[in-house]
Amino acid sequence: MVMQHVEETxxxxxxxxxxxxxxxxxxxPRAVVAIIxxxxxxxxxxxxxxNYLTARGHAVYALDLRGHGRSPGQRGHLLSWSEYREDVRAFLAKVSAREPGRPLFAYGHSMxxxxxxDYVLRHPEGLSGTIISGPPFESVGVATPLLVLSARVLSLIWPVFALEVPLEPEALCRDxxxxxxxxxxxxxxxxxxxRWAVEAIEANVWVKDHAAELRLPLLLLHGEEDRINTAAxxxxxxxxxxxxxxxxxLVPGGYHEPHNDPxxxxxxxxxxxxxxxHVPVRAPSWDTRSTA
Known part of the structure; x- marks a missing residue:
């Protein structure tokens, strides 16, 4: 099976x-998955x-957030977390226009x-569910008191100041x-x-405080041995x-990226x-053999 690949803005x-x-x-496609x-x-x-989902008849869309990948903006910077909400809003609107009437799922990994x-708690409309992988509710070695204080001070006087993200690459995956x-x-x-660090801290607190308000079907994935964001x-x-x-x-022995781990x-x-x-009407006769 040959999938169709497009690149747009x-x-x-x-x-x-x-x-x-x-x-x-x-x-x-049976369903559409939009990756953040x-x-x-x-x-x-x-x-x-x-590869796995398209082989089974689903469409997959994936965005480069501002300041990431092929999208413009200072690397890892934003003025307000609401800018990410606008990025997701525009992206999902584009996907919905491309795939009218199809079940749409938002898939967010880590950050x-x-x-x-943060988005679906405010705007669940138009979505059939959400899949969350390795979220940063309890990050390791990131939100230390010194780092938080430094970020808050710098956010006021030098918001674009670039900080090194204390991420251990070997903890991403066992491969x-x-x-x-x-x-x-x-x-x-x-x-x-x-500024990003402060906004991320505050968004983290808000999302955890409003967890009971979630009104979408949820699949939450996490590696049990994730050393970046703990499964706890x-x-x-x-x-x-x-x-x-x-x-x-919970993935037994899994690290931070369940989609890349052995x-x-x-x-x-x-x-x-x-x-x-969560797909209302199943499409007929798909070959479900993996080509991943």
Missing amino acids: VESAGGLRLYYQAWRPPQE HGIGEHSGRFRNLV GGLITL PAVVSHYLKDPLVHRKASA GSRQFFESVSFPDKKLH GYEQVLQQVEEFLLS
């Missing part, structure tokens, strides 16, 4: 033209997910999980080839501005969600089962 707040790409099966990536990465780091939850590719990827960066944070958030249509899948097929099977359980 969408206009967001401030007139920024954000890059996104899409992969579609040759037939009409993590800090410092980009839309091209989800090929396992793309993208925080961005996605050394994935880690090596990440380190060599010219579209990856490990910087975030002081996801467990606590999941318990705070009162909406009954929710599922937590054995990712089992994780992606959970994703597709979640999609199909």
Whole structure:
């Protein structure tokens, strides 16, 4: 099966033209998944997910947020978290226009999980569900008192000041080839501005405080051995969600990127089962053999 691949832009707040790409099966898709990536990465780091889902008849769209990948803006910088909400709003509107009437799911990984939850808590309309992977509710070695104080001071006097993101590349995935590719990827960066850090801290607090207000079906994925964002944070958030249509899948021995870890097929099977359980009318006769 040959998937269709397109690369385009969408206009967001401030007139920024954000890059996104899409992969579609040759037939009409069963469901549509819109990916929001993590800090410092980009839309091209989800090929396992793309290959798996398109082989099973789903369309996948992925955005490069402002300051990331092929989109413009200072790397890892924004003035307000609301800019990310506008990025997601514009992106989902574009996807909906491209795929009218099809079940649409927002998929956020790591920081993208925080961005996605912040958005869907405010604007669940038009979505059939959300999939969140490795969200940063309890990050390791990031929100130390000294770093938080430094970020808050710098955010006021020098908001664009670039801070090094204390991320351990080897903790991303148990596959050394994935880690090596990440380190060599010219579209990856490990910087975030002081203003970004403060906005991320405040968004994190807000999302956790409003977990009980979630009104969308939720699949929450987390590697049990994630050393970047601990699984304990996801467990606590999941318990705070009162909406009954929710599922937590903890990956035994898994690191930060369940979609790239060895054995990712089992994780992606959970994703597709979640999609199909929330698609109103199933399309007929698809070949479900993996080409990933």
